[in-house]
Amino acid sequence: MGNYTFACLKVAAQLDIAGLINEGYNTSAALAEKLQLSNKGMQLYLLALHHLGYVNIEDQHYTNSELTENYLNKSSPYYWGEVLLDPFAIYDINHLDKKILTSLKREYELECKGHSVTDMWQQGEMDSDSAAAFTHLMHSQGFASAVTAASKGMFSPVKTLLDAGAGSGTIALAFCDTYPERSALLFDLAPVCEAAKEYVQKFKKAEQITIVKGDLFSAEWPKGFDGICFSNVLHDWLEPVGQSLVEKAFCLLPSGGYIFIHDMLYDEKRLTPSLFSFHLYMNHGAQLFSEPELYKLLVNAGFKAPQTHPSLGYFSVISAKKR
Known part of the structure; x- marks a missing residue:
C-alpha cells in the first residue's frame, strides 16, 4: 500500500487541495462538487491524507495541517508542489x-x-x-x-x-x-x-x-x-x-x-x-x-x-x- 503515499501527495498538488480547503471548500461534498468528482471517493481520499498527516478532520470538516500549510500551500515559500508535480517523471x-x-x-x-x-x-x-x-x-x-x-x-x-x-x-x-x-x-x-x-x-x-x-x-x-x-x-x-x-x-x-x-x-x-x-x-x-x-x-x-x-x-x- 506504500505506493499510494506519494501518489496521494501528487494528486493533492495537482488538485490544489490545500488551496481549496483554505478557500472554504472544507467538506468532502463541497470539494467533490467544486472538482466534479465522487463524494464517496473524496471522503476516502481525504481520510488517507488525514492519516498521512496533511489534513485535520473535525465534525466532517477539513482543515490543513501545519505540514500542509508549509509544503502544499502554493503561497508558502517552502511549497513542494514543484517536486510533487514531477516535471521529469522521476518518481513515476x-x-x-x-x-x-x-x-x-x-x-x-x-x-x-x-x-x-x-x-x-x-x-x-x-x-x-x-x-x-x-x-x-x-x-x-x-x-x-x-x-x-x-x-x-x-x-x-x-x-x-x-x-x-x-x-x-x-x-x-x-x-x-x-x-x-x-x-x-x-x-x-x-x-x-x-x-x-x-x-x-x-x-x-x-x-x-x-x-x-x-x-x-x-x-x-x-x-x-x-x-x-x-x-x-x-x-x-x-x-x-x-x-x-x-x-x-x-x-x-x-x-x-x-x-x-x-x-x-x-x-x-x-x-x-x-x-x-x-x-x-x-x-x-x-x-x-x-x-x-x-x-x-x-x-x-x-x-x-x-x-x-x-x-x-x-x-x-x-x-x-x-x-
Whole structure:
C-alpha cells in the first residue's frame, strides 16, 4: 500500500487541495462538487491524507495541517508542489522498476527532451525550459533546509557568499535574508540564472544578490567573496569531479575564507539517505557523499578542521576554513 503515499501527495498538488480547503471548500461534498468528482471517493481520499498527516478532520470538516500549510500551500515559500508535480517523471511508479534495472546496467537516464541532464550541465548546454523546470524542482527540495542552516548561524563568519552552481539561489536567498547588511553572488549556467531571477525578485533581494552567468567547469568564477557554498551540487558528480571543484574553491578563497557543503549525508544505516544515494546513481551514475568522504575532499584540497552542522531533516552543512 506504500505506493499510494506519494501518489496521494501528487494528486493533492495537482488538485490544489490545500488551496481549496483554505478557500472554504472544507467538506468532502463541497470539494467533490467544486472538482466534479465522487463524494464517496473524496471522503476516502481525504481520510488517507488525514492519516498521512496533511489534513485535520473535525465534525466532517477539513482543515490543513501545519505540514500542509508549509509544503502544499502554493503561497508558502517552502511549497513542494514543484517536486510533487514531477516535471521529469522521476518518481513515476510505472517506470521505476525499469529505471532501477537500467541503472544497474550502468545506463543512467535523467533526461529532458531526449538528452542527458548530466551531460547538459557539464557541457553548458541546458535549454531554458529544462533549466526552469529543474531550478523550480530543486528550489522546492532545498529551500527549507537552506533557511534553517542560515538561521542557525552556519554562515555567520562570511560577509560575501558565493552560491556556486546555485540553481534558484536557495543558499544566497537564505543568507541575505538572515544578514540584510551582507551580500551574495549567485553563479550558474545562463538559462538557470534566468529562472533564478524570479526568486531574487520574489524575495526582494536584488540589492544584495548579484547574478553571475557561467559554467562551473569552463568559465571564470566571480571574485570578491570570503565564503563559498556548494548546495546539492557535489552529489551529482563522481569523486574526482567533486575534488576538482573543492580544490578550485580553495584556490579562489582568501586566507581565512570558508567553504560550505550543504547536502544530505550518506549513511548506510538509514533508509532515506540510502534511497536518495541510489536515486542519484540511477539519474547520473553519482552518489551521496558521507561525512568522512567530504572531510577527505576538503582536507586533500588544503582546508583545515572540517565540521558538521545538522540542518533540517536529513540535511547538514559541512564547513571548513582556509588558513
